[in-house]
Amino acid sequence: MDSAQALAAPALRPCLALSVEVGAPIEVGPSASPLGHGHRRVIPIIGGQVLCEHASGAWSGRVLPGGADFQLIVAGRAARLEARYVIETDAGDRIYVENQALRSGPPELVARLARGEPVDPALIYFRCLPRFETAAPALAWLMERLFVGTGARHPERVALRVFELA
Template sequence: MTLPPPQLEHLCNVAVTIAAPVEVGHTPAGLRRMIPITGGTVTGPLVNGKVLAGGADFQLILGGGTQAHLDARYVIELADGSRVFVQNTALRVASLENSQRIMNGQPVNPEEIYFRCQPKLEATAPQWAWLSESQFVGTGRRAPDGVYLSFYRVL
């Protein structure tokens, strides 16, 4: 028996500003990088606010440089002052040429990049408890000036 596919509801768009990458180097697991998160904006039909400075995106680069396994952790402050902890795991797959362009801070054609994510949200205020009680998926685009994400609630 096949169950019907879930529907998606647009939660918000997130524009994350970043600082220069910190190159950790090659470990037994792969190439490690840390990208500091310096701020950003959150706009959407269900959630609005800002990304607070102080988070980071921890990256593991595999596949000879073509796969980036991402683990971003940061805090969103909503328009009403409530705060939400975000842990967003993602997979970004690109050609070696595009991967090198991304790592060097150069623009790439987003249509040539597979970038999908699974944000987990932890709300602190009762009116936002549904954020902690829902599953989310998203799409992403890496640009030289930051990361752009669209989050969707899985209904």
């Protein structure tokens, strides 16, 4: 066990900042999924901006319309989120994103978010685990690392900050 205790803790390296524009929710209604019983919603992703601030090189791009965030709101306190969308860099490279997240807080604040009302992001726990796929050789490192992030839900967009686990 001594060798395991000697291992360094992972560090967080800034990687991406995203502003993901979202449309009006599609209310599916009550659902019993493998994640639990809750209220299912689908949030269309209609665009957005991306800035890479990684040590491998900075780049910018946009979130393409056509993705969605599949939400299951459980017990009025937590939302399990599964977003899928595509980023296109300014160089024309495309990156497929699958992002699992957990957003939770007091029921009254979660209800305000669900209604599209503003809520102070400091009052909501919002963490994510994004995964990336791309055919671009210069961006292959995105598929060779693990990432975590933090987020904030605003009425018409989601702000995300993604970090590489180093």
